[in-house]
Amino acid sequence: MVFFHMAQRTFKIAVTKGDGIGPEVVEEAMKILHVIQEQADVAFEFTDAPAGGAVWKKHGVSLPEKSWDVMKQSDAILFGALGLPGLPPGVAEYAILQIRQGFDEYVNLRPAKLYPALYDKCPLKPEYIGDGIEFYTVRENTEGLYVKIGGIKNDAATNVMLYTRKGCERIIRYAFDLAIQKKFTKVTNVDKANILDCSMFWREIFEQIGKKYKTIQQENYLVDAFCQWLIRKPYSFEVVVTDNLFGDIISDEAAFIVGSLGMAASGNICPGGISMYEPIHGSAPDIAGQGIANPIGSILSNKIMLEETCKLPDIGASIEQAVEVALAKGRTPDIQTKTSGAKTCSTREMGDLIASELTKILKS
Ligand code: NAD
Numbered sequence: 001m002v003f004f005h006m007a008q009r010t011f012k013i014a015v016t017k018g019d020g021i022g023p024e025v026v027e028e029a030m031k032i033l034h035v036i037q038e039q040a041d042v043a044f045e046f047t048d049a050p051a052g053g054a055v056w057k058k059h060g061v062s063l064p065e066k067s068w069d070v071m072k073q074s075d076a077i078l079f080g081a082l083g084l085p086g087l088p089p090g091v092a093e094y095a096i097l098q099i100r101q102g103f104d105e106y107v108n109l110r111p112a113k114l115y116p117a118l119y120d121k122c123p124l125k126p127e128y129i130g131d132g133i134e135f136y137t138v139r140e141n142t143e144g145l146y147v148k149i150g151g152i153k154n155d156a157a158t159n160v161m162l163y164t165r166k167g168c169e170r171i172i173r174y175a176f177d178l179a180i181q182k183k184f185t186k187v188t189n190v191d192k193a194n195i196l197d198c199s200m201f202w203r204e205i206f207e208q209i210g211k212k213y214k215t216i217q218q219e220n221y222l223v224d225a226f227c228q229w230l231i232r233k234p235y236s237f238e239v240v241v242t243d244n245l246f247g248d249i250i251s252d253e254a255a256f257i258v259g260s261l262g263m264a265a266s267g268n269i270c271p272g273g274i275s276m277y278e279p280i281h282g283s284a285p286d287i288a289g290q291g292i293a294n295p296i297g298s299i300l301s302n303k304i305m306l307e308e309t310c311k312l313p314d315i316g317a318s319i320e321q322a323v324e325v326a327l328a329k330g331r332t333p334d335i336q337t338k339t340s341g342a343k344t345c346s347t348r349e350m351g352d353l354i355a356s357e358l359t360k361i362l363k364s
C-alpha cells in the first residue's frame with residue numbers, strides 16, 4: 001500500500017559544503033536528513049550556497065552575494081568547513097564571520113558529551129572522568145576579538161577586543177536560561193578578568209545577571225586555569241559561558257577529551273532567526289579526499305538544528321540515539337581503538353550505519 005502524507009512543514013536549508021573534508025561530512029549529514037524526511041512528518045528543501053577557499057580562487061570572494069541571498073531566504077544553514085592550504089591567510093575563513101555576524105548568530109552552542117561507547121577513547125584516567133562528562137560551552141559569537149577592528153600597519157598589528165553591554169547580557173542570559181531548560185544546577189563563567197578590561201566588564205555583568213537566577217549555582221574561572229580544570233574535573237561542568245576566542249579554544253580541548261574533534265557539533269544560533277549548524281572542526285587538509293573523516297560532528301549538528309530551528313527535539317534526540325548504537329558497530333579511524341569490537345569505517349560507511357539505525361528508531 002502507498003501512504004501519502006502531507007509534510008507538517010518544509011524547512012528550506014542552505015547547504016555550504018566548503019573545502020577539504022567539508023563536502024565529505026555534509027554529504028553524510030544530508031543522508032540523515034533524508035532519513036528523517038522519509039520517516040517523519042517533516043520535509044527539507046536543500047539549496048547549495050557555495051562559500052570558502054575554492055570559491056575565493058574562482059570568484060575572488062569567499063561568500064558570493066548569490067550564496068548570501070540563498071542563506072537569507074532559508075530557515076537554516078547546514079555548513080561543512082572552510083579553509084584551503086596555500087591561500088592568503090583568512091580569506092576563506094572570513095565567510096564564517098560574515099555569516100555569524102551578518103545573521104546576528106550571537107550564540108555558539110558547543111556540546112561536549114562522553115558517550116559510554118567511547119569511554120575507551122577518552123584520553124583521561126577514570127578518576128578524571130568521574131560520573132561522566134556532559135557540558136555545553138556557550139561561546140559569545142559576534143563580538144570580542146572577532147569584530148575585525150584593527151589591522152597590520154607597517155611594523156605593528158592590532159586587533160581590538162570589543163564587548164558591548166547588550167552583547168554580554170544576551171549571551172549570559174542565554175547561558176542561564178539553557179541551564180534551566182536542561183535542568184542543570186550550575187553556570188561556570190570563564191574569562192580573564194585579572195587583566196583584560198573586556199573581561200572585567202563581562203564579569204560584572206555575569207554577576208549582575210546571576211542575581212536574577214537564584215536557583216543556579218555560579219562560579220568564575222580565569223581561562224588559563226580553566227584549561228587545566230577542564231582536564232582535572234570535566235565532570236563538574238554543566239554550562240560554561242565564555243568569550244568568543246576563549247570558547248573557540250576551550251571547545252576543541254573539550255572535543256578531544258570526549259573522543260575526537262570529529263565528534264563535536266555546534267549551532268551558531270540567532271534565536272528566532274537564521275542559524276547555522278556545523279561541526280566545530282576545520283577542513284582538515286591532512287585527511288581530505290581520503291574518505292576517512294568522521295561525519296558525526298556534522299551529523300550531530302543536525303540534532304541542534306532539529307531542536308533550535310525545527311522545534312522537533314524528539315527527532316533530534318533520536319539522531320543521538322542512532323549515533324550511540326552505531327558506535328558499537330563501526331568507527332572512523334579517529335575514534336577507533338584496538339578493543340572497541342567495532343569495525344573500522346569510512347566516512348560513508350559511518351553515515352550509512354547511523355542512517356540505518358535511525359531508520360529503525362523512527363520506524364519503531
Ligand atoms: P582542523 O580542525 O581542520 O584539523 C585538526 C586535526 O583534527 C587534523 O589532524 C584533522 O585531521 C583532525 N580532524 C578534524 N576534523 C576531523 C574529522 N571530522 N574526522 C577526523 N579527524 C578530524 O584544524 P586545522 O588543521 O588547524 O585547520 C585546517 C583549516 O580549517 C584551516 O584553514 C582553518 O582555518 C580551517 N578551520 C575552519 C573551521 C570552520 O570552517 N568552521 C574551523 C576550524 C578551522
Ligand code: IPM
Nearest residue numbers: 093094096097248280281282
Ligand atoms: C571555529 C573556527 C573559526 C573560529 C575560524 C575558522 C574562523 O575555528 O568555528 O571554531 O575561530 O571561530
Ligand code: MN
Nearest residue numbers: 248249252280
Ligand atoms: Mn575553532
